[in-house]
Amino acid sequence: MPNWSNTDRTNGTNGNGKPKNRVPQGSLDYINRDHYEFGKYGYGKNHVKLLHVFRRGSFHTIREFEVDTHLKLYTKKDYLDGDNRDIIATDTQKNTVFVLAKKHGIKTPEEFGLLICSHFLYMYKHVEEVDVHVEEYPWERLQADEQAHNHAFLFSPSAIRFAVVSQKRNESPVIKGGLKELRVLKTTQSAFTDFYQDSYRTLPDDNDRIFSTVVTAVWEFSTANGVNFDKTWLTVKDCIFDKFAGPPDKGILSPSVQNTLYLAEKMILDKVPQISRIEMQMPNKHYLTVDMSKFPPSVLENNENKEVYHPIDKPSGIIYAELLRKNTASKL
DSSP states (O other): OOEEOEETTEEOOOSSSSSSSSSTTTTHHEEEEEEOOOOOOOOEEEEEEEEEEEEEETTTEEEEEEEEEEEEEEOOOOHTTTOOOOOHHHHHHHHHHHHHHHHHOOHHHHHHHHHHHHHHHOOOTTTEEEEEEEEEEEEEEEEEEEEEEEEEEEOSSEEEEEEEEEETTTSEEEEEEEEEEEEEEEEEOBBEEEOOOSSTOOOBBBBSOOOOEEEEEEEEEETTTTHHHHHHHHHHHHHHHHHHHSSTTTTOBBSSHHHHHHHHHHHHHHHTTEEEEEEEEEBBBBEEEEOOSSSTTTTTTTTTTTTOOOOOSOOOOEEEEEEOOOOOOOOO
């Protein structure tokens, strides 16, 4: 028969003479436990959906979110010994999201993420770190007879907004904003020429091509002080449009996806001083010219300025970069 230890291997004896964790002393798990250590660990509730409606008389405002909450506890006895007493159930985390939305309302994804982090660190002293991901559903107010409707909305997914907020106990929160699924296309003012030439290259220079991509961007704030998170998100999107499309009558030349990406990131850092870094991805969404030379001229009569392209999903190029502010402080 195994010899059961009366010692709690996480925080000393249990104080009542009875085994707290029924792991047999001398078992392989007990003997070999010091041979291993945890890397990342934690748990939480994903995909908590909520619609928040704020009514000011007949004028209503909505924001719909999908929230993930993840907690990291100081103790690991739930993993090591099956002791669940410190676990804040994932159902409790879901209920917390609903209650905080009801009590405090929701202004922006970033501010709601900060609120959730603060709540869990204040309420539960054994929580070491909180990570919150908030994704917003893209609703906009319906326009009827050239007037904004009081209580009707249109789902308009031109881009998906999200925020990620992380906070460790006794440390400042890390706040990230983001957008994804921003698909854009322009039919000219894009080139790709003079790239590296070797025996493996088959792609010819192209001085005028279709440029299409699906933008993902994530940016980190150095502070939350004085930040208008809604305005910042719109500014980021406008900067991407500006460096991708340019003026409506003339456009802007894109000599490469890399250059367009860099110019957009630089413009964002120039316009929003509270953003310390930004990372963007711009995968190629290829539209290749269909070869019409196989068809007789009689089939293609009266075809001036009528071009046909074939969308190609895979394979596709991927271009990405992170732009950071340099630390210009003096180093002693």
